[in-house]
Structure formats: C-alpha cells, structure tokens
Amino acid sequence: MNLKELVTGDSGEKRFLLGNEAAVRGLIEAGISIAATYPGTPSSEIGNVLSVLAKDANIYFEFSTNEKVAMEVAATAAVSGLRSFTFMKHVGMNVAADSFMTTAYSGVNGGMVILSADDPSLFSSQNEQDTRNYAKLANVPILEPSNCQEVKDMVKYAFDLSEQFKLPVIVRTTTRVSHMRGVVEFGDVRDNSSNNDNHWKRGHFNKDPSKYVPVPAFAGDMHVRLWDKIRKIEEVSNKSKFNCEWGTGKKYGLIASSSAFNYACDVVKFNNLDIKILKLGFSYPFPQNKVIEFLSDLDEVFVVEEVDPIIERDTLVCIGSKNLNVQVHGKLDGTFPIYHEFNSDIVAEGLNKVLNFKENKSVQFTQSLEKLSEDIPSRAPVLCAGCPHRAMYYGINIAIEELGLKPEDVIFASDIGCYTLGINPPYNAADYLLSMGSSVGDGCGFSVSTDQKVASFIGDSTFFHSGISPLINAVHNKHNFVLTVLDNRITAMTGGQPNPGIPVDGMGDDAPEVSIRKLALACGCDFVRVINPFNLEQVVKTYREAFERKDAAVIISKAPCTLIKGLTRKPPVKFIESNCNNCDKCVKELACPAISKINGKITIDESQCDGCTACIQVCKYGALEDGR
Amino acid sequence: MDNHYNIYICGVGGQGIIKTSTIIGEAAMNQGLDVVMSEIHGMSQRGGSVSTELKIGGYNSSIIPKQGADMLLSFEPVETIRGLDKVNSETKIVYNTHPIIPSSTDKQYPNVDSITKTLKENFKYVLPIDGTQLAMDAGSVLALNMVLLGAVTADDKFPLTKESVIEAMKNNLKPKFHEMNLKAIESGYNSIKS
Numbered sequence: 001m002n003l004k005e006l007v008t009g010d011s012g013e014k015r016f017l018l019g020n021e022a023a024v025r026g027l028i029e030a031g032i033s034i035a036a037t038y039p040g041t042p043s044s045e046i047g048n049v050l051s052v053l054a055k056d057a058n059i060y061f062e063f064s065t066n067e068k069v070a071m072e073v074a075a076t077a078a079v080s081g082l083r084s085f086t087f088m089k090h091v092g093m094n095v096a097a098d099s100f101m102t103t104a105y106s107g108v109n110g111g112m113v114i115l116s117a118d119d120p121s122l123f124s125s126q127n128e129q130d131t132r133n134y135a136k137l138a139n140v141p142i143l144e145p146s147n148c149q150e151v152k153d154m155v156k157y158a159f160d161l162s163e164q165f166k167l168p169v170i171v172r173t174t175t176r177v178s179h180m181r182g183v184v185e186f187g188d189v190r191d192n193s194s195n196n197d198n199h200w201k202r203g204h205f206n207k208d209p210s211k212y213v214p215v216p217a218f219a220g221d222m223h224v225r226l227w228d229k230i231r232k233i234e235e236v237s238n239k240s241k242f243n244c245e246w247g248t249g250k251k252y253g254l255i256a257s258s259s260a261f262n263y264a265c266d267v268v269k270f271n272n273l274d275i276k277i278l279k280l281g282f283s284y285p286f287p288q289n290k291v292i293e294f295l296s297d298l299d300e301v302f303v304v305e306e307v308d309p310i311i312e313r314d315t316l317v318c319i320g321s322k323n324l325n326v327q328v329h330g331k332l333d334g335t336f337p338i339y340h341e342f343n344s345d346i347v348a349e350g351l352n353k354v355l356n357f358k359e360n361k362s363v364q365f366t367q368s369l370e371k372l373s374e375d376i377p378s379r380a381p382v383l384c385a386g387c388p389h390r391a392m393y394y395g396i397n398i399a400i401e402e403l404g405l406k407p408e409d410v411i412f413a414s415d416i417g418c419y420t421l422g423i424n425p426p427y428n429a430a431d432y433l434l435s436m437g438s439s440v441g442d443g444c445g446f447s448v449s450t451d452q453k454v455a456s457f458i459g460d461s462t463f464f465h466s467g468i469s470p471l472i473n474a475v476h477n478k479h480n481f482v483l484t485v486l487d488n489r490i491t492a493m494t495g496g497q498p499n500p501g502i503p504v505d506g507m508g509d510d511a512p513e514v515s516i517r518k519l520a521l522a523c524g525c526d527f528v529r530v531i532n533p534f535n536l537e538q539v540v541k542t543y544r545e546a547f548e549r550k551d552a553a554v555i556i557s558k559a560p561c562t563l564i565k566g567l568t569r570k571p572p573v574k575f576i577e578s579n580c581n582n583c584d585k586c587v588k589e590l591a592c593p594a595i596s597k598i599n600g601k602i603t604i605d606e607s608q609c610d611g612c613t614a615c616i617q618v619c620k621y622g623a624l625e626d627g628r
Numbered sequence: 629m630d631n632h633y634n635i636y637i638c639g640v641g642g643q644g645i646i647k648t649s650t651i652i653g654e655a656a657m658n659q660g661l662d663v664v665m666s667e668i669h670g671m672s673q674r675g676g677s678v679s680t681e682l683k684i685g686g687y688n689s690s691i692i693p694k695q696g697a698d699m700l701l702s703f704e705p706v707e708t709i710r711g712l713d714k715v716n717s718e719t720k721i722v723y724n725t726h727p728i729i730p731s732s733t734d735k736q737y738p739n740v741d742s743i744t745k746t747l748k749e750n751f752k753y754v755l756p757i758d759g760t761q762l763a764m765d766a767g768s769v770l771a772l773n774m775v776l777l778g779a780v781t782a783d784d785k786f787p788l789t790k791e792s793v794i795e796a797m798k799n800n801l802k803p804k805f806h807e808m809n810l811k812a813i814e815s816g817y818n819s820i821k822s
Contacts, residue, residue, distance in 0.1 A: 001654070001799065016654045016663070041669055123668055147664070147688070180690045181650065181665035183657050262689035269688075344693040363695065363716065368746045376706045377735040379640065381676035495669070593675040596729040605728070607769055608642075608675075 003049055007056045011188045019178045020045035022148040023087070023115060023171075026155030028057050030111070031190030032085050033201050034077040035061045036070035038465060039494035040089030041124045042178035043117035047087070047497060047506070054507045058193050058201075063497050063506040066436070066465040067092035068099050071114070075103045078112035078168070079212065080203030083159050083192070087115035090129040095436065095466070097134065103168050104138040105222035106212045110203065111159030112168040117178045120306045120341035124493075126416065126435065128339060130307035131172045135284040139230050142170040142284040143242065144258040148182035150281065154242065156187065161236070165229050174306055176259040176341065234285035242281030243290050249276035252355070253294060253326075255311060256304040257283055263347040264304040271348070271357055275302070286314040288321075295319065295326050302351060303330035306342055329354055382421060385594035386610025388533040388559035389419045389486055393427040394590055394614065395539030396455065396484070402540065403547055410453045411446050415439035415467075417459035418493045418561075419486050426589050429457070437466025443481035443552070444474050453547055454481035461491035461499035463516060468523065474552040475524035482546045482553045485516050488561040496563060520554040527553040534559060536617040562610045570611025571627030575604050580623035586615045631661075632685040633787050634692045635780065636714040639703025640728045641678045644773030647800065649680040651777060655788050655796035656684050666690035675731070677707060681714075684787055695719075701780055703759070703772065704728050705740045708747070720753040722779050722820070724772065726760035755779070755820060762815045771805075771812035778816025790817060 001015055006025045009015065017025065023046050027035065035054075037047045047063060054061035064070035067088045077084035088096060093116050100114070116131040135142035143158055145151040151173065158169040192201055210218050237243065247268070252275045256264045261279050268275050278294045280287065295301060295318065303312040312330040319326050329335035329350070336342065336350040352358045365373075383390045400410055407428065414420050414430035415438060422429035432442055443456035458467045463485050471483065491497040498504050498511075505511035520528045527549055531542050539557075546553040560567060572594075580602055586595050587602070592615060594608035602623070609627075616624045635652065639645050646667050656663035666681045681692045695716040702708035702723035715721060725744070729737050747754045757779060763772040774797065781790045794813060798806055 014657060016650065016657045016665075018667075044669070175668075176666060176690065179667050179669055181653055181667065182690070183663065259689070262687075263691070265688040343691045344689055344696075348693075366746070366749050369712075369750045372738060372743065372746050373709055373712065375735055375738060376709050377730050377737055379675070379677045379706070379710075379730040381641075382731050384675065591731050593731045596731070598729060 003052050004056060006049065007053055009186045011186055013186045014183050015186070016181055017148050017184045018045060019148045019151045019173060019180050021049055022152040022184045023155050024049045024053065025184065025186060026152040027059070027085055029152070029187050029189050030083060030156045030159040031192035032059060032159070033082040033110075033192050033203070034074065034084040035059055035086065036064045036073040037087050038064055038067045038070055038092060039491050039497045040067075040092045040117070041494050042119055042173070042175040043087050043089050043115060044494040044497070046115070048495060051497070051506050051508065061506050063499065065500060067096040071096040071099045071103065074112055074114070075099065075106075075108070075168070076205075077203060078108035078110045079106065080109070080205040082110040082201060082203040084110060084112050085115070088117070089125065090116055090118045090131050091125060091127065091435065092116070093131055093134050100134070101138050102214055104140050104226055105214050105219060107166040108162060108168055109166065111162035113155060113158040113162060113171060114168055115155070115171045115173065118172060118174045118307060120174055123175055126433065128307055130310065131170065132284065132310045133308065135170050139226050140168050140170055141233050141237070141282070142172055144172050144281055144283055145177055146258050146261045146279070146281070147177065148180055148184050151177060152184050153187070154281065165233055167226075167229055172258070174259050174341070230285050234288065237282040237285050237287040238289045240282040240287065243279065243287050245276065245278050245294065247274075247276040249274045250297065251299045252276070253278065253298040253301040254304060255280060255291070255294070255301060255315060257281065257311060258306060260304045260306045260342050260347070263342050263344045264302075266344050267348045267351060273351065273355065273357060280311060283311060288318055291315060291318045292322055292324070295324055298326050300327045300329065300354065302335065302354075303328060304336065304342070304347055309338065380424065382424060382591070382593055383418065384562050385592050385608040386562035386612040387418070388488055388557065388561070388612075389422060390590065390592065391536070391612065391614040392484065392486065392533040392539060392557040393422050393429050394618065395533065395536055396429070396543050397427065398536075399540045399543035399547065403544060405453060405547075410455055411450065413439040413442040413446060413454060413456040415456075415458045415462050416493075417462055417486070419457050419459060422457070426591050436462055437470060440467050440470035440474065440483060443483060444470060444477065444479040447479040447481045456481055456483045458483065458485055459492070460485060460487040460489065460501045460516060464500045464514070468519060471520065471523045471525070471552065471554075479552055480550050482543070482555065485554065485556045487516055487556050487558040490561045490564055492561040492563065496561070496565065516556055520556070525552055525554045527551065528556070529554070530556045530558050532559060533557045534612055534614055536614070562612070572606045572609035572611055573604055573613065573615060574625045574627050575602050576623050576625055577601065579621050581621045583621070585620070586618055586624065590615055590618050631787065633699070633785065634684070634697045635682040635699045635701060636679065636692055636697040636711055637682065637701045638677065638679040638707045638711040639724075640707065641676050643678075643703045644770070645678050645680055645703060648773040648777050649682055651793065651796045651800050652682055652780070652788065654799065655792040658796065659788060659792050661787065662686050664688075664690040677710060679711065698785060699780060699783060701776055703776060705743050706737065709743065715751065717752060719751065720755065720783055721747060721751055722755045722757065722776070724759035724776060725756045726758060757816070757819045759816065762819065763812055766812040766815055767808035771808055774809040774812035775816035778813035779820045781813070782817045782820035
C-alpha cells in the first residue's frame with residue numbers, strides 16, 4: 001500500500017493497516033491541524049507516517065526535542081482552537097507529565113488527543129508502566145482500543161469528546177495494538193483546510209488568565225471545574241458504544257480491555273465457554289453504572305487486563321458499594337499474572353483454574369529434538385555491522401586498558417538508544433541506566449559519590465531530549481566524567497527520525513542544524529572534541545586525554561548510522577586467508593555480526609558487511625583488507 | 629475449524645519478514661477474508677530474532693497460541709527451532725536451510741543437516757529448501773522472502789491463491805523488481821510442489 005492512500009482513501013474503502021497507521025487515518029478523518037511527538041517505540045510509526053503525509057493532509061508536524069515540549073506544542077494549539085495531537089510511549093508520559101497534569105486544569109478549545117503506547121513485556125522499554133494511571137492521576141478520559149479499526153475510530157471520536165468537554169483525552173494502546181495489522185474500513189474526512197496561505201489552519205488564542213494561568217488563586221477553581229467535567233463524562237462512559245456486551249452467560253462474566261480483550265474473546269469463543277463478556281473501551285471515568293448492571297445477576301466475574309489491576313479495583317469498588325455477591329478473579333487473587341503481557345494461553349490457563357474446561361495435553365518430542373532446542377545459540381539484538389558505536393566502544397576500552405585502569409575502575413553510565421546494546425560482551429559498556437538523558441545526571445552523581453572514573457554515553461537525539469540540563473549541572477557543580485555524545489546523525493533506535501542535529505525537519509523541509517559541539521561549549525565545557533569513531537588511533541588518543549581531566553569532558557563521536565536511507569554502501573572487506581594468524585581478535589573483541597568463524601576459518605558475510613573498515617584496524621596481521 | 633489458518637513466520641532482522649507477512653495479509657483482505665497480524669518493532673533488530681504471526685479467519689487476537697500454527701515459515705534454520713513452541717504434529721514446517729551465524733558465542737551453531745534430520749523424526753511435514761540459493765538464482769539474495777512466499781502458497785491448505793499473493797506483491801514492492809520477484813515466487817512454489 002502507498003501511504004498516501006491514508007489521505008486520499010475514500011469512506012468505505014478498506015486497507016490492511018498497522019495500528020499506528022490506523023491512528024494516522026483517524027487523525028486525518030478528525031481533521032487535525034497540528035501534531036508533535038518525540039519518537040518512542042511502540043508509537044514511532046505514527047510519526048514516520050505523519051512525516052510523509054503531513055503536507056498532503058494539511059497538518060503541521062514536528063519531532064519535538066522531548067515529550068514535554070511536544071505536549072506543550074499540542075496544548076497551546078488546542079487552546080488556540082485547533083485540533084491537535086501528541087503521541088509517545090508510556091515512559092514518554094513521565095517526561096510530559098509536568099505539563100500534561102496542568103493541561104487538564106487549563107483545558108482546551110479545539111480537540112486535543114494524547115496517544116500513549118504501553119509496552120507490556122518490555123519489548124523495547126526500560127519498564128512496564130500503565131498509562132491508565134495517568135488518566136486517573138490527571139482526571140482526563142481514556143479510551144483503550146483493542147484492534148486497528150478501533151484505533152482509527154477511537155482516535156477520531158476522542159477529538160469530538162475532547163471538544164465537547166474542553167478537556168484532553170488519552171488513547172492508550174499497547175504494543176500488540178500499535179503493531180497489530182488488521183483490516184480497517186475508512187470513514188469520512190473532516191476538512192481542516194483554510195483560506196490562508198499556510199499548510200494548516202491558524203487558530204486564535206483568546207486571553208483569559210483566570211482560565212489559563214494556574215496561579216494558586218485561579219487553580220483552585222480550575223480543579224473544581226475539572227471534577228464537574230469528570231462527573232458529566234462518567235455519564236457518557238456509562239452509555240458509550242465502546243463499552244459493550246456479548247454472550248449470554250448467567251453465572252460467569254468477564255470484563256476486559258485492549259489486547260487482553262482479544263485473547264479473552266478468542267478463548268471464550270474457541271472453547272465454547274458460557275461466559276458473558278463486557279468490553280471496556282472507555283475505561284476512565286469508570287462506567288460504574290454499566291459495570292454494576294453487568295454484574296448484577298452474575299456469581300463470578302473474571303477481569304482480564306494488561307499491566308496494572310485498574311479495572312479490577314474499580315470493579316471491586318462497584319461490588320462493595322452495592323453489596324453485590326460476586327466473586328472477582330483477576331490479578332489480585334492470582335488468577336492471572338500481575339506483570340507481563342497476556343496471550344490466549346495465559347488467559348485460558350487463568351480461566352481454567354476456575355472452570356476446568358481444558359485437558360492438559362503436551363506434545364512428546366524425541367530426546368534429540370529436546371537437546372537441540374536447548375543447545376541453539378541465542379540471537380540477541382546486536383549493534384549492526386558497520387555501526388559506528390562498535391568502533392567507539394572498541395576504542396574506549398583500549399584507552400582504558402592503556403591507562404592501566406581495570407574494568408571495575410570505570411563506571412559506564414548508559415542511556416536510551418541503540419548504544420545501550422553496548423551492554424553485551426565484549427564491550428560490557430553499560431553499568432547503570434534510568435531514563436532518557438539520565439547518563440549525564442548519573443555521571444554527576446557517580447563522580448561525587450565514588451573514586452571511580454565515569455564514562456557516560458548519550459545519543460545525539462537523546463542529548464537534545466534531556467542531556468543538556470544535566471550537562472549544565474555537571475559544569476557548574478564541577479563534576480568529573482567523560483561524556484560521549486554518539487552522534488550518528490539520526491534517532492536510530494526508533495527507526496531513523498530526524499533530530500535538531502541534522503539539517504532536515506519532520507516534514508522533510510530544510511532546517512537549521514543545531515551544533516552539539518557549540519552547545520557543549522556554551523554549557524561551559526572546556527574539553528570538547530569531535531572524533532571519527534572509525535579512526536581507531538584518534539579514538540584511543542582522545543579518550544586517554546579525556547580520562548586524565550578533572551572536569552566534565554565531552555567527546556562527540558560522529559559518524560552516520562549505517563541504516564540511514566540513501567547512504568551508499570562501501571564494498572565489503574576482503575579476508576586474506578594466508579595472512580590470518582588465527583588470533584580471533586576480530587571475532588572476539590570486535591564482535592561484528594558480519595564476521596564469524598565457520599569451520600575454523602574467518603568468514604565475512606558480504607550481505608551484512610558495510611565496509612566500515614573498523615576490523616581492518618583491529619587485525620594486526622593484515623588478514624582483512626579494504627574492499628575498494 | 630475450516631477456513632482458519634495461522635502462519636508463524638520467523639527469521640533474522642533484515643530478511644524481509646514483515647514485508648512478506650504484510651503481502652500475505654493484504655492478499656487475504658483482497659480475497660475478503662478476515663485477517664490479523666502481529667509484528668514486533670523496535671531496538672536494533674538487524675541481526676536479532678524477528679517473528680510475525682498471521683491469523684486468517686475470525687480471530688480477535690493476533691497472537692497464535694502454543695501449538696496453534698498451521699504453518700511455520702522460517703527464514704533461518706536455528707530460528708525454526710526457536711519457533712517450535714507454535715507447532716503441533718500436523719503443522720507444516722517450511723524453512724530456509726542457509727544459516728546466519730549469530731555473533732553471540734554462548735552455544736555452537738548446530739549442523740543444519742542434523743536439524744533437518746531431527747525435525748523429520750518429530751514432525752510429519754518438514755520441508756527444507758535452500759531459499760538463499762534459489763533467491764540468488766532469481767537475481768538477488770534479497771529475493772529470499774519472495775522464494776519463501778512462493779513456498780507458502782504451494783501448501784494445499786493455504787487459503788489464498790497464488791494469483792492474489794502475486795497481486796499483493798506487486799502492490800507492495802517496486803515495479804523495477806517485479807520480474808525478479810515473480811521468478812523467486814515461482815521457484816519457491818515449484819520447490820514445494822515438485
């Protein structure tokens with residue numbers, strides 16, 4: 001499918017879409033004017049698609065420096081009367097939270113929707129976290145789509161709801177919804193075009209400090225108004241078409257949301273279980289009356305939801321407040337696991353504990369297959385062949401060795417990005433990690449609390465996201481560590497989005513390039529060096545110098561990510577067998593996926609080798625040669 | 629349960645697994661079938677294990693239960709073993725015999741012939757093909773995914789026609805490569821049919 005069909009497709013047409021693509025179609029149907037994000041998987045593809053389509057869809061789109069900034073861009077657009085959208089992954093909500101919380105007080109005029117993508121089972125995240133807690137914390141409504149059609153429909157509906165109550169609305173997806181593909185039927189598109197010269201419609205902000213400036217004198221009233229809204233919205237969630245029932249079960253019921261609903265639904269259907277199902281797509285404000293009505297003639301109810309037992313606790317409140325005699329099976333009584341994502345097997349196992357419908361059938365394999373299954377090598381995600389980070393890690397470890405430091409003498413404070421994969425042997429280059437930008441703040445802390453050397457690593461995009469303020473802290477408070485900014489000219493881990501360090505913006509237009517070197521200098525760093533990680537000699541020399549210093553030294557390791565589109569690939573490295581001394585340094589110490597030892601002989605996988613030449617510098621015997 | 633068909637597709641990042649799965653899904657949609665698919669993105673998956681799950685016929689969830697696959701399509705021998713959770717004794721196992729050696733050195737990479745032998749001892753339908761070679765014969769190692777796509781369409785139980793799969797391929801890949809990809813699909817198809 002051509003992505004432009006998300007804009008040009010007519011009502012009634014069907015496409016096989018990724019959940020994130022369906023979200024974009026929802027935005028187009030809702031006629032939004034402004035969208036902003038910081039890339040975070042599993043929400044990243046929304047930005048990639050918007051980046052391609054923004055102009056065709058009359059949308060202003062930006063990759064902001066972090067989620068809080070993106071939240072502020074969307075909030076100000078919405079308060080100026082435009083429909084605006086911001087999206088992020090669950091941990092991005094933590095960054096955005098400060099502004100998000102008050103957006104609930106100040107409210108909006110045009111519809112504002114926040115999509116937050118949770119990641120149960122942490123496929124690509126540092127924690128498991130449930131966005132639904134933020135809905136409760138801030139008092140804003142939340143919708144939980146379970147499939148691609150619902151992603152589109154709920155995103156579109158969320159704008160109407162937001163405009164009706166002048167309050168932002170959250171759409172919570174999970175990895176299995178964001179990265180699910182399914183058939184989506186398109187609906188009508190609301191026109192967002194304007195009669196002025198801009199791509200998108202301009203709004204207007206009507207000043208009213210009592211509504212929009214939460215100084216204590218005003219904010220108290222704002223909180224009262226917020227609760228008034230939430231009480232009214234509860235009437236809407238009680239009647240919402242997104243909260244609906246199936247089945248005829250009289251004794252057993254099941255309440256589920258999001259992808260957990262899908263698993264539950266399949267288990268009930270394919271095992272012919274007599275269970276009545278209530279699906280909650282609009283789960284906060286909690287539809288109490290709807291749930292009480294559902295529970296009223298049941299004996300037992302299962303609550304199936306991923307991450308935290310939020311619906312389960314609210315269900316217990318309903319039962320308690322009405323003195324209903326219904327037993328609840330969920331996470332709290334151990335029927336279902338309290339962490340990690342669900343699947344049909346897990347849900348079936350939980351239901352089976354109560355209903356005993358399933359025989360335990362296991363497949364008997366031969367011993368040789370069982371042995372084979374145990375003996376296969378792992379295939380963890382690794383730094384790509386040709387990745388500049390590998391060359392830098394190799395170099396810094398040599399410098400540390402040359403300085404006579406032992407591995408335990410140097411703490412590696414890592415950050416969120418591909419380079420976190422440096423945690424793997426042989427680099428072992430990640431000892432501590434909290435969040436985006438944390439490597440720099442961690443460098444500050446380790447430098448005052450230990451006598452060890454500290455090496456902090458941060459990517460270019462992450463540096464712009466939240467690496468600058470801790471660097472200012474480091475300089476002012478005289479902290480001593482070596483900060484490496486791994487500038488690979490892209491936001492690589494989430495799929496290659498631009499950041500302020502490159503001369504292109506999110507809509508593909510030319511944009512001023514913000515210099516990391518000048519920023520570091522402006523923060524007050526005295527030692528700021530830009531190195532080419534593929535020049536091993538320069539790398540080692542620069543790190544040796546940096547580790548001798550007593551201040552915050554900044555090294556910018558600058559070379560493009562090997563996956564950037566349009567880069568010409570260099571010819572693969574050649575192996576000269578007669579020169580090989582079998583020292584295995586290239587395999588064991590560089591660990592490039594393009595080099596392996598097969599049947600006792602070094603082999604270069606030409607389909608992977610990027611011709612980066614790092615291995616040539618590692619081999620002392622001249623057994624590896626430039627392919628040019 | 630007629631008209632239900634679950635395909636678990638696995639291999640190594642960079643082999644074109646997601647594209648192949650999308651093509652099957654689009655073909656299913658065009659034939660009016662209900663289809664859902666799950667894929668995993670994020671982290672640097674080049675060189676890491678990658679899998680997708682395709683379910684045709686009235687499912688809500690896009691995840692195939694344990695032993696629930698009708699077809700295990702694997703782009704790499706060791707990944708075939710990693711995917712065995714999803715198969716039962718009736719599952720067709722089609723896999724590319726060309727290994728990609730991982731950089732991790734925790735375990736020795738097993739001999740591919742012994743993988744085939746062990747699989748054949750345990751399952752009725754084990755169909756190894758040298759997809760990498762067939763792809764190179766068709767014009768490029770990058771056509772491996774189309775060879776394996778052709779192999780899936782050759783399964784008697786597969787609910788989609790070869791024609792609709794080819795149509796979806798054309799809709800998803802550059803016209804410049806259509807001829808090579810058609811050749812690849814045919815060679816994958818024939819390697820199973822013959």
